Amino acid sequence: MGKTLEDVFLKAFEENQQKLVRICSVYSKNSEDTKDLLQEVLINIWKSMPSFKGKSSIDTWMYRITLNTCLRFQSKTIKKQKRFIAMDSIVIVNEQTEAKTTESNEKLIKLRSCINALNKADKAIITLYLEKVPYKDISIITGLTENHIAVKIKRIKLKLLNCINELS
Numbered sequence: 001m002g003k004t005l006e007d008v009f010l011k012a013f014e015e016n017q018q019k020l021v022r023i024c025s026v027y028s029k030n031s032e033d034t035k036d037l038l039q040e041v042l043i044n045i046w047k048s049m050p051s052f053k054g055k056s057s058i059d060t061w062m063y064r065i066t067l068n069t070c071l072r073f074q075s076k077t078i079k080k081q082k083r084f085i086a087m088d089s090i091v092i093v094n095e096q097t098e099a100k101t102t103e104s105n106e107k108l109i110k111l112r113s114c115i116n117a118l119n120k121a122d123k124a125i126i127t128l129y130l131e132k133v134p135y136k137d138i139s140i141i142t143g144l145t146e147n148h149i150a151v152k153i154k155r156i157k158l159k160l161l162n163c164i165n166e167l168s
Contacts, residue, residue: 005049012058013042019131020066026115026127027070041069060137067124067141074120107164114163118156125149126156 003011013020021038028034045065052061115123121142128138135153139146 009046009049012062016059016062023066023127027074037073041066044069056140060140063133064141071120110164110167114160122156125152129153
């Protein structure tokens with residue numbers, strides 16, 4: 001018996017759930033926003049399932065939808081922030097990082113802060129890189145060549161290192 005659309009969706013989600021959550025968390029201010037964003041991502045993936053052509057792996061296709069959804073969410077958030085005072089001084093750490101030492105938390109907070117300071121394209125590339133998405137797939141998702149991705153990642157790493165050192 002062939003796999004249904006629902007079976008393919010559920011299997012792909014199960015295999016990629018943690019990566020999708022982490023990508024969403026990069027574009028979220030807190031765990032509630034992450035959950036809302038993940039829900040929106042899943043809705044968009046589900047709606048798009050009939051149009052999946054298999055030109056890339058389903059994982060790569062899901063990451064592209066996730067990034068596009070996150071970027072739209074971020075644009076909406078920026079528009080809202082223009083109307084409200086942002087409380088950037090409040091840092092909410094997710095459950096996974098609470099178990100780590102204070103030093104690790106500080107490093108993670110600095111890294112997140114530096115990633116959030118990147119432009120949209122660099123933020124998307126480094127987020128995928130940190131999720132161990134292969135350069136080839138990042139290339140497909142972003143529309144850049146693999147060589148360009150490699151060069152950009154090297155430059156982004158340097159930017160992040162400089163940023164973290166400035167915060168120290």
